[in-house]
Amino acid sequence: MSLNVRNYSNKDNLLFPASIGDYLSEGHLAWAIDDVVESLDLIFLYKKVSSVGNPSYHPKMMLKILFYGYATSNFSSRRIAKGTETDIAFIFLAGMQKPDFRTISDFRKNNAEELPKLFVQIVRLCKKLGLVGLSHIAIDSTVIKASADRDRTYDRERFILEEQVIQDKIKELLDVAQKVDDEEDRIFGPSLRGDELPESVRSRKKRLEKLQEAKKDLEQRSLKEINLTDSDATFQREKGKVFRPGYRAEVVVDGKEQIIVACDVVNKLNDRQELLPSIERAVDNLPEIATQDSSMVVTADSDYSAMESLKKLEEQKPYVDAYIPDSKYQSKQDGNITDEDSPFHKKCFSYNPDKNVYICPNQKELTFRYRRISRSKAYYSLYRCRYCQDCPYFGTCTKSPKGRAIWVYDNQEQIYKMRRKLDSAEGKRIYAKRKIIIEPVFGNIKHNLRFREFLLRGLRKVKSEFTLIAIVHNIRKIAKFLKKLLFSKLPRSELTPVLTT
């Protein structure tokens, strides 16, 4: 019986050797990765290649498979290695070579310091392709889970308790061992040297030492808790108030095509001190930010608002036009009532510069007491009232027997200035764009790339891992751009010159 089907045979020899790339569509992501890596200057990677022993795998090839792995949610070196045997895109990028998973893992580990250099080259490539506009950048962070067991998190109390349990157990085991030794000595004579510890005691001693080291680390870093699986990770609060060991991935995103122009990972608990470093990183990667004719708009949410940062931004960065609300302003925008709505808020106290006193709503004076610096390095002066006990508003304005105190920060005016800016029609229009720029980036990283947890441990390693993620995010944008060129009938052979010229 003859079947009405196409001829099929998968065992024939090909008459001419085929290029594996021909099996991939022209707009395939693997082609874009191939083109981008070919356009990079990898001299610093070549210098690291050993001139003795077995020839190493080509750094270009290793980069291509690593980038393709991360761009397709294959983060583990085992999955990438498997891909080079079974997945046509990996096979194409690897040139049919099959590096072992340890080789891939070592390449990633040994080149952790080089990835930021590649990231910068790719950001500049995006700029050259017209994907970066530099008229509006948005700064934000997202919490990414550390590769750490939550149950292995210790605070001071747990350290003390567990140390005590282990010490009791060691004592108990040593007592038993001593009894056995005494019994053996009685039967066989004293043959043992007496300094051997039973295995059960040795392993507990090791554990005790580890605990004591971690406790020292906790104390030196003035932490409340420390995780023993990844001691660099800190307890980050997520929506729903779940605390878990993690890191904050900081990104600076350009508004034109959502290219990440700067990134970093920190193990701090908030972003308050991250505004200026984020802008500095963006300027380092794209120095034209500081030299272009018009100032660049920078938006960030209230987590980044700090009086000192806003002041420095105004003084040192005339090329930046910032729109950053403070937390109380944001809370009011969200429809909440804040302490600023109270008729006894410090805003309602007037200042008399001649006497250096504040006048309260009951027309009493608050006199200057002292000047200090806060934990966030902001200078402030404290003023206190001495007439509160007899005031009809005592209990509402203050309950303190010492009298009402107000803290006046040196750069408080920066906050009010920023509020006026955000309240303008232009300010509202600009700030509304922030979410549109930043949210798709985190959506891509966490939803499309499914990168919600670090694979590596330790701050240095997670920094390099997130740089990889930022690189592949940008390469996917380049791939989209190249695909559009292909649709506009530009032959594939002319795409590489677009990237390299």
Ligand code: SF4
């Ligand atoms: S409680 Fe003190 S500061 Fe407040 S209104 Fe009365 S006198 Fe003034």
